[in-house]
Amino acid sequence: MTTHRNSAPAHTRSLPIRQLVLTLLGWSIALIIFFPILWMVLTGFKTETAAIADPSFIFSPTLESYQAVQARSGYARFALNSVAIAFGSTLLALLIAIPSAYAMAFLPTKRTKGTLLWMLSTKMLPPVGVLVPIYLIFRDVGLLDTRTGLIIIYTLMNLPIVVWMLYTFFKDMPKDILEAGRMDGASTLQEVFFLLLPLTLPGIASTGLLSVILSWNEAFWSLNLTSSKAAPLTAYIASFSSPEGLFWAKLSAASTMAIAPILILGWMTQKQMVRGLTFGAVK
Amino acid sequence: MNRTRASGRTVGGLRTLSLQAPAVTLLLLWMIVPLGMTIWFSFQRYNLLMPDMTGFAGLENYEYLLTDPALWSAMGTTLLLVGWVLVITVVGGTLLAVLFQQDFAGRGIARVLAISPFFVMPTVSALVWKNMMMHPSNGVLAWLAQSLGLPALDWFSSLPLTSIIIIVSWQWLPFALLILLTAMQSLDEDQVEAARMDGAGPLAIFFFITLPHLKRAISVVIMIEMIFLLTIFAEIFVTTSGGPGLATTNLAYLIYIQALLDFDVGMASAGGVIAIILANIVAIFLVRMVAKNLED
Amino acid sequence: MATLQLKNITKQFGDTKVIKGIDLDVNDREFVVFVGPSGCGKSTLMRMIAGLESASDGDILINGQRMNEVGPADRGLAMVFQSYALYPHMTVEGNMGFSMRLAGVPKEERRAKVLEAAKILQLEPLLDRKPKALSGGQRQRVAIGRAIVRNPSIFLFDEPLSNLDAALRVQMRIELARLHEELDATMIYVTHDQIEAMTMADKIVVLHDGVVEQVGSPMALYHHPRNRFVAGFIGSPKMNFFSVEQHSISSDGVTVRLPGGRPCTIPVAGEQLARDEALELGIRPEHLQLDENGPLSGQIKVLERLGGQTSLYVQMGELLITIMADGDVAYRVNDTVQFGFAAERAHLFDAQGVALESLSQHPLASLTRQDNRAATEPAAPGGQV
Numbered sequence: 001m002t003t004h005r006n007s008a009p010a011h012t013r014s015l016p017i018r019q020l021v022l023t024l025l026g027w028s029i030a031l032i033i034f035f036p037i038l039w040m041v042l043t044g045f046k047t048e049t050a051a052i053a054d055p056s057f058i059f060s061p062t063l064e065s066y067q068a069v070q071a072r073s074g075y076a077r078f079a080l081n082s083v084a085i086a087f088g089s090t091l092l093a094l095l096i097a098i099p100s101a102y103a104m105a106f107l108p109t110k111r112t113k114g115t116l117l118w119m120l121s122t123k124m125l126p127p128v129g130v131l132v133p134i135y136l137i138f139r140d141v142g143l144l145d146t147r148t149g150l151i152i153i154y155t156l157m158n159l160p161i162v163v164w165m166l167y168t169f170f171k172d173m174p175k176d177i178l179e180a181g182r183m184d185g186a187s188t189l190q191e192v193f194f195l196l197l198p199l200t201l202p203g204i205a206s207t208g209l210l211s212v213i214l215s216w217n218e219a220f221w222s223l224n225l226t227s228s229k230a231a232p233l234t235a236y237i238a239s240f241s242s243p244e245g246l247f248w249a250k251l252s253a254a255s256t257m258a259i260a261p262i263l264i265l266g267w268m269t270q271k272q273m274v275r276g277l278t279f280g281a282v283k
Numbered sequence: 284m285n286r287t288r289a290s291g292r293t294v295g296g297l298r299t300l301s302l303q304a305p306a307v308t309l310l311l312l313w314m315i316v317p318l319g320m321t322i323w324f325s326f327q328r329y330n331l332l333m334p335d336m337t338g339f340a341g342l343e344n345y346e347y348l349l350t351d352p353a354l355w356s357a358m359g360t361t362l363l364l365v366g367w368v369l370v371i372t373v374v375g376g377t378l379l380a381v382l383f384q385q386d387f388a389g390r391g392i393a394r395v396l397a398i399s400p401f402f403v404m405p406t407v408s409a410l411v412w413k414n415m416m417m418h419p420s421n422g423v424l425a426w427l428a429q430s431l432g433l434p435a436l437d438w439f440s441s442l443p444l445t446s447i448i449i450i451v452s453w454q455w456l457p458f459a460l461l462i463l464l465t466a467m468q469s470l471d472e473d474q475v476e477a478a479r480m481d482g483a484g485p486l487a488i489f490f491f492i493t494l495p496h497l498k499r500a501i502s503v504v505i506m507i508e509m510i511f512l513l514t515i516f517a518e519i520f521v522t523t524s525g526g527p528g529l530a531t532t533n534l535a536y537l538i539y540i541q542a543l544l545d546f547d548v549g550m551a552s553a554g555g556v557i558a559i560i561l562a563n564i565v566a567i568f569l570v571r572m573v574a575k576n577l578e579d
Numbered sequence: 580m581a582t583l584q585l586k587n588i589t590k591q592f593g594d595t596k597v598i599k600g601i602d603l604d605v606n607d608r609e610f611v612v613f614v615g616p617s618g619c620g621k622s623t624l625m626r627m628i629a630g631l632e633s634a635s636d637g638d639i640l641i642n643g644q645r646m647n648e649v650g651p652a653d654r655g656l657a658m659v660f661q662s663y664a665l666y667p668h669m670t671v672e673g674n675m676g677f678s679m680r681l682a683g684v685p686k687e688e689r690r691a692k693v694l695e696a697a698k699i700l701q702l703e704p705l706l707d708r709k710p711k712a713l714s715g716g717q718r719q720r721v722a723i724g725r726a727i728v729r730n731p732s733i734f735l736f737d738e739p740l741s742n743l744d745a746a747l748r749v750q751m752r753i754e755l756a757r758l759h760e761e762l763d764a765t766m767i768y769v770t771h772d773q774i775e776a777m778t779m780a781d782k783i784v785v786l787h788d789g790v791v792e793q794v795g796s797p798m799a800l801y802h803h804p805r806n807r808f809v810a811g812f813i814g815s816p817k818m819n820f821f822s823v824e825q826h827s828i829s830s831d832g833v834t835v836r837l838p839g840g841r842p843c844t845i846p847v848a849g850e851q852l853a854r855d856e857a858l859e860l861g862i863r864p865e866h867l868q869l870d871e872n873g874p875l876s877g878q879i880k881v882l883e884r885l886g887g888q889t890s891l892y893v894q895m896g897e898l899l900i901t902i903m904a905d906g907d908v909a910y911r912v913n914d915t916v917q918f919g920f921a922a923e924r925a926h927l928f929d930a931q932g933v934a935l936e937s938l939s940q941h942p943l944a945s946l947t948r949q950d951n952r953a954a955t956e957p958a959a960p961g962g963q964v
Contacts, residue, residue, distance in 0.1 A: 124510055132555060217405065219516070
């Protein structure tokens with residue numbers, strides 16, 4: 001485990017000017033980076049006229065764009081697609097990955113390391129490389145523009161990361177505790193349900209969240225494999241790119257709703273995400 | 284004492300095998316079937332719009348593709364996009380990581396704000412930039428330019444690739460920052476203090492302590508970004524649609540055009556194979572590094 | 580009634596043999612300590628007894644029944660882990676009652692049993708706490724409580740005190756000894772600390788490199804170590820060793836020439852000794868006495884005054900000899916001292932490091948806390964009375 005130290009050495013506290021400069025610099029950079037998001041959120045509360053007027057922070061906020069988005073395009077339907085696809089694929093991935101990660105962490109064989117690396121390498125396959133066959137298969141079996149189709153794709157897409165993350169979390173669990181359980185008479189199943197799962201729940205949760213985030217934001221497959229019925233929010237937002245007419249307030253309102261939940265989840269799990277995104281190479 | 288074996292009841296790895304079977308089988312199928320089909324199609328004459336034209340094409344698709352200036356333009360665009368975004372995000376990410384590692388008022392919140400763009404879905408970030416930021420007459424950047432007395436810029440028509448690079452960098456800079464900041468936190472503070480006792484100034488500490496410590500994290504960032512950046516798609520799809528002309532058509536977008544707009548399966552597959560080869564060159568290095576990491 | 584027998588147990592990890600054929604008898608209600616340096620195989624041996632690790636070869640018998648294929652929970656054992664291995668998400672009560680919960684014991688019965696064990700260990704006020712909220716000593720007691728609740732025939736302790744601070748360790752040592760009396764159970768205890776072994780064991784098993792070096796009571800091991808390894812490992816500070824020349828062998832013992840030239844007859848059996856075989860003399864620091872007429876001399880290099888005692892580190896030729904002297908000795912660093920020892924306190928080792936047998940038994944060597952001690956242990960030199 002990494003120890004978290006307060007990175008402020010005691011003697012820097014005696015330099016208030018340094019402090020002031022750092023605070024100013026840090027905050028201005030953070031605000032510049034965050035500005036497009038902030039601006040989008042603000043624009044969502046403007047009228048369409050105010051949205052394309054000269055930039056201003058002062059305006060009378062209105063919810064009309066939010067109402068319009070739902071009324072005109074049925075935002076809820078796309079949101080529901082996103083939820084179903086993101087959570088469905090995550091649940092499926094966890095279900096398949098947990099036994100696999102358990103075996104790798106607690107019953108390792110000579111091949112375990114190789115298997116892990118191979119799983120990782122499947123993640124390196126660029127989606128455009130297999131777009132054509134997947135599209136044709138989906139067309140032939142009727143999975144185009146279905147939630148099931150995207151759930152399958154996202155499950156497979158995230159499976160290596162999910163296995164990998166669970167593996168590192170399971171490996172961190174003290175073996176003594178499982179052995180103590182075995183001494184106490186726990187069967188493998190009881191070991192998993194009474195000890196492993198409750199103790200690694202935070203890890204499983206953050207693995208799940210990462211999978212949800214990645215599925216929610218995925219745009220290559222959703223743009224190429226769905227059109228209207230099963231389109232999740234990524235694809236729905238893309239429909240605003242049509243050049244006729246500028247609906248910035250509505251685009252902003254829809255976008256704000258689309259990213260808000262994930263932004264919050266992302267803030268909550270940033271630490272664990274690093275582990276998953278870098279396959280444990282950075283902790 | 285050897286304690287790596289968790290249990291004395293492993294039956295020749297049979298249990299291990301059966302528990303891993305679902306994941307392994309699925310991934311094997313996921314990898315082999317489409318890959319095999321892509322390779323197969325790439326040697327076929329196969330266009331969905333011309334159902335009569337079928338049969339083995341040999342290297343025809345590759346020949347056509349490799350002599351097509353569009354491919355080389357797309358390759359060039361891909362490299363420029365990947366290269367510039369990498370430079371911007373890695374250099375910027377390292378500097379920002381150092382900055383956000385310092386203690387200042389509200390550091391926690393500032394950090395959270397700075398990493399936020401990474402969690403924004405690509406279609407949203409592309410559209411927000413395209414419209415509200417870079418719009419030639421109503422965008423924030425145009426307004427800023429006008430306020431400074433400069434001519435407003437039509438970003439996507441005069442600097443299309445630069446615009447894409449800016450958007451993609453905005454998304455991936457937070458990723459580099461997040462990873463490097465985490466790596467930074469594992470730097471032993473005693474080491475920094477020892478260096479300070481030895482007379483190292485802030486710059487010396489950065490170059491002799493911090494940067495070597497971040498070496499591994501930086502290479503991980505580079506490789507992971509490369510894999511994703513090689514196939515940037517949604518950002519181009521919703522902003523420029525590859526244009527004007529071929530100015531922002533990268534390899535991924537070119538394949539998309541051939542597959543789902545021209546319905547030329549054979550050609551698109553040949554492009555896919557090229558993309559796979561490119562990605563694998565990067566992947567080999569990444570996998571090797573992770574493997575090394577598994578051993579410590 | 581619980582006995583344990585190991586018959587020619589071996590354990591191999593890949594190509595490395597970590598346990599190289601161990602035979603051992605543990606008698607009913609005996610407190611047996613496995614002691615040895617790290618890597619000697621003591622933990623592996625215990626884990627094989629527990630069933631957490633399978634034996635590569637040999638038999639494990641509990642109460643005369645072969646247990647090699649029986650799962651860890653069904654061997655009638657309970658184990659206290661070095662890390663305590665408490666279930667962090669369960670309360671103290673949940674931890675202690677977990678085995679019964681798995682076995683489907685009704686709640687009230689579970690609670691009664693947990694309370695009973697908690698009483699023995701003074702854990703009653705802590706039953707609703709989680710392990711996180713406990714001190715090291717309390718966690719230790721919960722781990723022991725979890726074992727007691729299972730009412731095992733044999734308790735296994737894997738270095739249970741190594742995570743405690745020194746003061747608490749002494750306290751827990753006493754508590755464990757008390758517990759052994761109270762529970763009247765067979766206990767097997769693994770440690771690398773010879774003091775724990777000496778203070779608690781009925782029988783010590785000294786392990787080194789996967790083999791048993793010696794089995795015996797603490798006093799037997801102290802007074803009659805079978806070889807140089809045991810002699811050096813048991814006792815603190817460590818025994819002094821130095822080479823001596825053979826002079827003559829008689830029925831009174833082996834006469835050797837000490838460094839400095841004076842002869843000395845050690846009362847050990849030397850009949851099988853080859854002529855001119857190199858010998859090593861071992862003498863414990865507490866058995867060396869400062870004596871103006873002593874046969875040995877050297878210069879004091881370091882002097883550690885502990886109050887009641889003083890450790891002198893004396894340069895004698897190439898060697899640094901440790902002497903435990905009286906607390907009030909007036910010497911200072913660089914003083915030259917003369918010292919000697921009683922011949923019957925000395926140990927003599929042959930060229931293979933095997934101790935020559937003493938001609939007389941130390942009166943305490945056969946002392947144990949229990950009278951039903953093994954008299955059949957062939958490895959123990961104490962067995963020949």
